[in-house]
Amino acid sequence: MRKITSPLNVKNLNLKNRIVLPPMATAKALEDGSMSEEILSYYDEKTRDGDLALVIVEHSFISEEGRANKKQISVASDDMVEGLKKLSALLHKNGTLGVMQINHAGLYAKPNDPFILPAGPSALPGQNIHVLGEEGIVQIIADFAQAARRCRDAGFDGVEIHSAHGYLLNQFYSPLINKRTDAYGGSLTNRIRLHMEIIQAVRKAVGSDYPVFLRLGACDYKEGGTTIEDSVYASRIFEKEGVDLLDISGGYCGYVHPTEKSQGYFREITEELKKAVDIPVLLTGGITDLDAADAILEKNQTDLIGIGRAIYKDSHWLHEALEKLKK
Template sequence: MPLLNTPLEAGRVKLKNRLVFPPMATAKSERGEVGPDLLRYYDEKSKGGHFGLVIIEHSYIAPEGRASAGQLSVAEDRLVDGLKTLAEAIHANGSKTAMQINHCGGGISPEVTGIDGFAPSSVSNPAREGPLPIALDQDGIRKIIQQFSLAALRVKAAGFDAVEIHSAHGYLLNQFLSPLTNQRADEYGGSLQNRIRIHLEVVKAVRDAVGEAYPVFLRLGAADYMEGGQTPEESASAARELERAGVDLIDISGGMCRYFNPFTKAPGYFAAASRVVKGAVSVPVLVTGGITRPEEAEEILRKGDTDLVGVGRAAAKDSDWGRKAMEALSGK
């Protein structure tokens, strides 16, 4: 049996195979709600249940943390019923599903939110264009931690199998992680331990909200690939702390480079970073990045670079990718 089609059981994470449909923004939401277009999209992508896990695109935890028009929201209790229909559709097709929650932070477009953005420090963001953000004070940090907690509770109430906290692609938590965007002089800046302090506090607040049995994932911008930026080695140390804090799965992607590796376009272009992080933790690791053929996904698993493989753009283009991949690898 191909590794891609083998089950994964690790603590709270139990999946029927190693293939993941990763979070990708669709801009199909209507006023932050689950509408017919978004529902049809995920129903089509999850048909047949060939993905062990479907992770719903990043959804904003507060209106002031909205990244773009058409972005899905998890900022209000009234949205839970609509989100429930989305979880039910994916479950009916035979896959588990998680929902990714996010705050844009610095780089917010005033045209989208109506306000100026805020971030760990008032510095330019190499991943997100926009006016200089306002540096968060401690009250602002505490408010955001609470917003993540409430959003996670809504995800659970809507029937999703897990919640994923977004700290990649230059968004708010990633801005705290990266030395390029975090120039604070207090307990939230400077050393790696200080730069991940907000992550640990968010994870604790989310864990307190959803309970001990509910899986909590985190997408980690494991490398900036820029001078003075976050490195895979630092991210491995951060991942160890996140595991201790209660994170059940680390989802590896880019940091200030967003979802591209500027140094390689080879399939699985974040696999090298994933390998470093995987060597530091015992929880499952997921990696994405330019994988278009089933043989590429299988090879990354066999090399031990990751436990799970996300195939995004190829599956977005071909909704039958999962079925074709499993059949190709099994020789059918």
């Protein structure tokens, strides 16, 4: 058996293979963020072949203040739970586990209400923003916890906290943006304080048995930004606080590597994290060939492989690639 087709346990989840559909925004929700037939149809098409072990559903906003885009999925209200149940049930019917990603866009927020200012850790030149104070931070922690509870109530198999691609938690993590001088800024320990408080609140809201993932923008690849060493330090703490899986992507470079273009281009990060933590690590980044993915797994550079664009372009790509692997 190839390693890519071997099973893996993540907390109490039994993954039938090592292949994950990572979160990719579709902007197919209704105006208020509620579930649409378009979303259900999209995920049905991507999972109907039954080959994926896990789907991490695209980022959903935890509050109107944290909305990233129009037609983004909402987990900001209990009213959304019934619609979300339709998506989790569809994924299960198609033979895959489903984890919901929850997010606050921070400085990149685009609320439907034009009077709500984007909020972030620090002021930025030329931007009209709200610098978060203690009250705002407490509210965001509560919003993440309640959003996670809604994901559990909606039947998803886990929840993923988004701290990558320059969104709010990544803004606190990165010294390129976080210029605070209080308990949430300066040292790396301070810059991940909000992460720790959110993880603790989420864990309290969903219970000890519910899987909690974290997507980490592990390296900014910019002078003065976060480094792989920072992520090793942070990941050890996230594991202690109750994170069950680390999903690795880029920070202010987004989901691409600025210089490395080979398949699995963030593997230098996941390889180091695997040496530092005992929880599984998920690698995404330009993978379009299962042989290449299997080689990365065999080298122990990651535990799971995220394949996004290839499946986005061709819903049957994975099924055909797995059939070729058997020959």
